[in-house]
Amino acid sequence: MSDNLYLAYDYPLLGAFWTMMWIFLWIMWITLLFRVLGDVFRDDSLSGWGKTGWTFFMIIMPFLGIFVYLVARGRDMGKREHQAARARQESLDAYFQGRAGTDGPADELTKLSELKSRGVLTETEFQHAKQKVLAS
Structure with missing residues (x-):
């Protein structure tokens, strides 16, 4: 029976706790590193040499x-992160406004109906324009 190796018995609970704590701190530090590097490159007020200097400093002496x-x-x-998020949201909103702003058949029919109700179009012109809109 002494040939079996009991790893859980050789690794105490406090050792497992400290290992998990170091792994958590390492992941947190990696996340912080990427957030800071992202902020360095997102900042428009920082020159290219400033970005290079900060990046070099973080690579040579990371902590x-x-x-x-x-x-x-x-x-x-x-x-800076809030401004970048706002710019992305405005860009997305402008894209969707541009896509949604195209006139579809329903908008065309509404405009034709208004022109007919104001007397600009006769009934035959309205029917002919309506058929063209529905055919396309």
Whole structure:
């Protein structure tokens, strides 16, 4: 019976807790690294040399680079992210407005009906235009 290897017995509960804690902190740090790098490249007020400097600093000294960036420029990170989200939303809204703004057959028929009710079109002209709209 002594030939069996009991791994759970050799790895105490506190060791498992610390391992999970280090994995969580590592994932959190990786997420923070990508958010900060995204903010560096999203910022329009930062020059190309400034972006290069911050990126180089974060690659050479990752922990110190991220913490210094958060202290120096972290206050405006939320504002820049909010502006980028607003710009994306406005772009999406403009795209959908452009797509929805095209006149379909229902809009054409409504316009023809209004022209007929105002007396601009006669009944035969209205029927002919309606047939053209429905045929297309």
